[in-house]
Amino acid sequence: MTTQPELARVAFTDLARHGDRPAVLTADGTVTYRELAALVDRTAARLGTERRLVVLAAGNSLDSLVGYLAALSGGHPLLLAPADKPEALASLVSAYDPDALLWPGGGDGTPMLQERRPGTRHDLHPDLALLLSTSGSTGSPKLVRLSHTNLSANAEAIAEYLQIGPDDRAATTLPLHYCYGLSVVNSHLVRGAGLVLTDLSVVDPCFWDLFRDQGATSFAAVPYTFDLLERVRFADKDLPRLRYVTQAGGRLAPEKVRTWAETGQRRGWDLFVMYGATEATARMAYLPPDLAADHAETIGVPVPGGTFRIDPVEDLADGELVYTGPNVMLGYAETPADLALGREITELRTGDLARQQENGLYQVVGRRSRFVKIVGLRVDLGQVERILAGMGITAAAAGTDDLLVAAVEGGHDGGMLAKVLAGNLGLPRAAVVVHAVEQLPRLATGKIDYPAVRSLAAPEVTPVPDSDSGAAAVPGAAVPGTAPGGQAGIRQIFMDALECGSVADDDTFVSLDGDSLSYVAVSVRLEGVLGKLPSDWHLLPVKELERRRPARKKRFVSFLETSLVVRAAAIVCVVATHVELFTFQTAHLLFAVAGYNFARFQLAEERVPRLRRQFRGLARIVVPSVLFIAVAYLLTDHYTVANIFLLNAMVGPEQVTTQWHFWFVELLVYILLAVGALMAIPWVDRWERRAPFLFALGLVGVALLSRYDLVDPGLPKPPPVFWIFALGWALARARTNLHRLTVSLITVLTLPGFFNSTVREVTVAAGILLLAWVPALPVPALLRRVTGWLAAASLYIYLTHWLVYPVLLPVSQVLAVAGSLVFGVGYWALCRWAPGAWTAVKTRRKRARPALARTGP
Template sequence: MTLETKLAGVPFAANLARFGDRIAVRTGSESLSYRELGRRVQEMAASFGHGRRLVALQADNTLPALVAYLAALSSGNPLLVLPTSPAAAEALTDAYDPDIVVHTGNGQALLDVRRDETLHDLHPELALLLSTSGSTGSPKLVRLSADGIQANAAAIAEYLQLRPTDRAATTLPLSYCYGMSVVNSHLLAGASLALTDLSVVDPCFWDLVRAENVTSFAAVPYTFDLLDRVGFADMDVPSLRYITQAGGRLDPERVRSYAELGRQQGWDLYVMYGQTEATARMAYLPPDQALEHPNAIGVPVPGGSFRLEPVPGLDACELVYSGPNVMLGYAERSQDLSRGRVVDELHTGDLARRGADGLYEIVGRRSRFVKIVGLRVDLGQVERMLADLGVTAAAAGSDDAVVAVVEGDHDLGLLAKTLAQDLGLPRAAVELHPVEAIPRLSNGKPDYPAVAALAGAGAAAGEGGGDDDGGPTVPDAGSMDVGRIFAEVLEVGSVAATDTFVSLGGDSLSYVAASIRLEDALGYLPEGWHLMPVCELSSTRHRVRQAVAPPEGRAGTNRTRRLFAPMETGIVLRTVAMVAIVSTHIGFFHWQGTAHVLMAVAGYNFARFQLSGSRTERFRRHLRSIARIVVPSVAVIGLAFAVTDKYAWHNLFLLNTLLGPPGWSDYSRFWFVEILVHILTGLAFLLAVPAVDRVVRRWPWACGVALVVVDMPLLFGLVDSRYPGQGPVLWLFGLGWAAAASRTVWQRSAVTALAFLTVPASFDNPYRSATILAGCLLLLWLPALRVPRGLHRTTALLASASLYIYVTHWLVYPLFESVDVAEPLAKGMAVLASMVCGILYWAVATRAMAAVERHLKGRRALPPRIAVGREAPAR
């Protein structure tokens, strides 16, 4: 096949070049016109060779995967879309033995051509093979035709009124039929895609939305929980034209709430209904009907129709759909790829009714399927998977979780983890309960309502007890799921699948403990984990372990990887800085400037943990974080005030930098805590102002830079400083903020230039300046540093306790000044004792403050409970 050969297949994919130089795809690093995208698609199609062959692709949201997907559709080569789970993908590959497997990674697509000619008898209409149940690895696939794909894309484009100026952000994976339909409909209409795999909880996503003038994005029900947590209602997104929702039933009140929000802000909410068996969409609710009819799925898509078929034994009717987008039929083995159309209409398995207004509404389910976080799970397949493991079980469930009862004595924890992995679900979405015998009805069939009623009843594999004092039990991190780790580290009673570390109130003080335990459980921490929902973070475990496996190479390289492992730069800097600060104050060795590096780290962490969520939620979180600094610090300062004569009342109220004597003295020992509290308090109240909040959400990087600029008059001596020769520190906090908000090379380069401009001008000591500059640049350019594996625990412990070490060491090391040993030994002992005392104080104080927080919430502390798919209690 030459590039000039006219491609056959799905028309919209075969004729991309007809839109010429109009932008088709933006990835953040490059833009492709339709002409260029069409050329790349033709090149990829040509690489598939002559004749039709079965192509397999693990489709992710990358340009190489998109090109491979379109190349298969355009050239008429049937495409098997593999699920994201490696185990499930391998199972389907083994079952269907594709002729070509496309692997994507490192910005390119690699073809594994297994044979020159196909072994399969491929039906002429066959274009696409999709899993019926998300990523379960079931060999049962949906067979879709080229005409069906084209027809459904055209229907979607019609009722969404897509126009060339539209640009959709790819919030759902290309491997999911809903995400795939977004791609198809936009490319058919000559609109464009903002190709990304960012989550809506990531500030980078909203930077992308604004920078690329995104007009729409797709959402499944749990996406709206995430939108609530990031304060979407208060965001300024002027380009947004509409949001679509599918992938499961959205609560009617949530439909009404977002429809009203859209009406206020100038965008529409399209509630939609569909199944993979119908290529994607079967119905949509016109936006102007959402407020009055939030329970409805709406009307059939253009070209489609519904009828209601009575169900024997039920006082209800099953919804049956007809239209050109209905599948050809199912495939359960490779021989089925030769079959033509065996299905003319689709029995959806959903019970429905039609209102007087002509709108359809789903009232129940006939089939044994549930949808969890957008994935359709076959409960019968769950039972078969457990049977393959030698387990007799009955499975039920809802759109919250799979619930199964298991006969006999089994390790339910291991079974639940295995099942969750194979289903591609968050671990917290699988509950297993031990029973002596499966509950059964009088006819001998399993009593599935009784099984479903066990949901949330404390699964043996899912929940543990608590300590006598009300605190949670802490089992080994390697055996815990993400939700439980969050519950225990953050001392919360309930964690939802849509919760993130930040939304649960996590901050820089709890970040270290969470990161270390998560790394033990997951094997590796993906970048930006603190913003990832529990359900997404849980699913990274096996994928990330495989992605970071050491490449084959020299033995020395592998040995280095075994001895050293990456650790987040901010954590390493906190540990190094605290050791240097204490040692310098004691005189064990001298290394100045590390406290100022910590101020940059504080700004860095503030931008990561404190800028998301609604204004009210964020304000509470700010005050809580400030209290976690003030309470333990003031407790120590109060003790020092009582037992020594080196401190005054302005130290006790953290006001020495404002009201105490100018210059450096014993009174200034707690300057870092004071200034940090002043900065955080000022920002908390400033960000509570709606206008400021909107500015920060829209331009987070510029706001970090603005803090540097605001401090420049003091920095360059245009205004007198109370501490001559030491310089102000707000600019350092702003520099750290800007480093965290930097998303592009030019932004990092600009912050680098700003650091070189400001750091040398702030301090007279060149060695201090070099330390601060190095710390800021490490924070900016290197997200992780390789640390000997044996030091990971110690590093994490010192970083976690850094504040407590800082405030206590002033009282600890003087006790060693009169020790009758050699001076270097005495100082070394003082450093070690300061570290140990600080760690002990951290352990006691954090537990005490957590107990107080639980008491103030007015409820008795309970063992952590993972509430999948439900709203976590307000914090």
């Protein structure tokens, strides 16, 4: 048995010394340093005292953090792998044969432990502490070997130049297994600061709610993050405790550095642009914030304790940047035998060409090596050429920080090859361009002219058509298409369901004006492509959804989001109840689902564009309803003009007649109009943004005054079902178990007596509780698409079944139900198709007019 001689130097594993200071803050509560230390000690005891190779499947969760710290404090060399990439995890486990595995999900704040053997089969060097994949790659057997000295030195250096103090709190915007994300953890723990632990995206409003609620003072960003921040109008957000933002993980364009640095100066926070690599335990240089706006093209100065020098490179004006410091790795590992090695290098040759300015700042001007980093992932250009060579294709690859460009000899399909490369390398499709050329460009020496290959990506070059759709395969272009196996591509799903002509990498369901009606159609089709969807899929960029696409395999059970299953089941029950096949009244449950979806889809963005979105969504309800009711008015004598204009609830008879058939649609429209007008008031908008859950609870409270007839008779009263709508709204804004428990208790306490029907009250309560506590429900795979159709068409089924089932009821009750469902789905499909068809007709007419003018007299 061996011991770890450097343990005393690992300052950030000595947790208990910070006492009751908050260490980890989540939506579910706070864990103090003393409590964190206890969890770490408990896990370390389970790992044992003999040093073993441990793999941690890491996520941004408390149990992952505990597993990380337990392995370090116990002296066990730890290999960090992504919990959300099972293929990468399996590859690393197969390559290194660890002695033990740690998994999130222990349930008590500690990870699950899988013992693969009681001791160890490995020869582990005493200095070895951590193994990380290189520079953003995942699943590769080539790992960076780091010591405890590396980790501590870099954590102290970062904490020093960022001036991290005990009162700082960093939000975890990057994964724990990524060296940049891990450095945020280490540098805060070393100073007794707090971690706002979350895996939410910065495009999710819930992230910013958590950020404010927990008093976060900083977050880390890669270049792509800043594109997302622009989309959510981060510059205008009210974040009183934000002290600084850090940027690394790839080069941020100088103009963007200037823009964000100036934004920070204006808003009262600093921008730290940083330069680093996994091989340097994260950071090698930083640009002081006061220099960022004027020297945005530089990487700044070395971190405390580190130094740079520039070694000449033959035939080049600029030399290679070389870094020396205590955070330089021990070396690489490519096989388990390499874990026995000690320090092999004392300096890091970065492969970057650099120069030092007169003011002492360093500037990187290019790369010496054949690697590029695209969207944070390192791409070996030689590997790209080898992949194509394995297909019998002669090729040359070049690239930038934004784009991979390959030239291939012969008449190959560039679009198809680009898809193959994107899939092999894990890159977004729009980040790969393949050009077919007669011969590869070469220099006079016969060597490949890589600058000429790179220039093929210039805008003036004719783009290669995508093989599936004919769309141009150019950087940033939307590339619709069909995936292998006949599955619709993710972009095509969005284009079909949201009736948009193109979908860019950074587009999300919400940014493309998705609403509760189209949400069903998109989510069901996405579930068929991606499997079980994450709860925040509607806020994830298309690029991220494409990255998560798994290999296709047959499934007998699908998991659909609970709100979809509830909608589908509720509308079937509504029709069956009216047909008297069975009695299960669920219409009021649909108001809870409507409130739930309103809060999720209609409260994003700023006030004015949000208002436009709300009224567009309202039009998608009103127009089909008015058109169908007008037809019903003409075909029958059951309805009045008041029905056509959705006014029967206001002017119609008090007694229940056929004129009350459309009460659900009328009340839903009234409620949506009212809340849309309410949220258009600036001070109401600000209140909802500052305290979204409390605001929703306030609406529930106001609505309950009407539910219990506590409102002055002379005052206007909200619709009698508004409190159920508000309960759904509150559920969508619930961020913690306490929030969900609060809504659940209100539901259970207030529903009894409302309907004077125990079955009906229990049914509605059960549906709301499912929304609160169960993210997804199993559905037979054969019924997945049918369930989606029913949920998407629920409003249309409700509208049309009043005319359909009386015709079929004399034949069969079952036929009456089935016919009503089929007709409603058909009307839904017609309403989705008609706007696009009308637009196409108008476009053809516009194109025809000039031709007619040219052929006229």
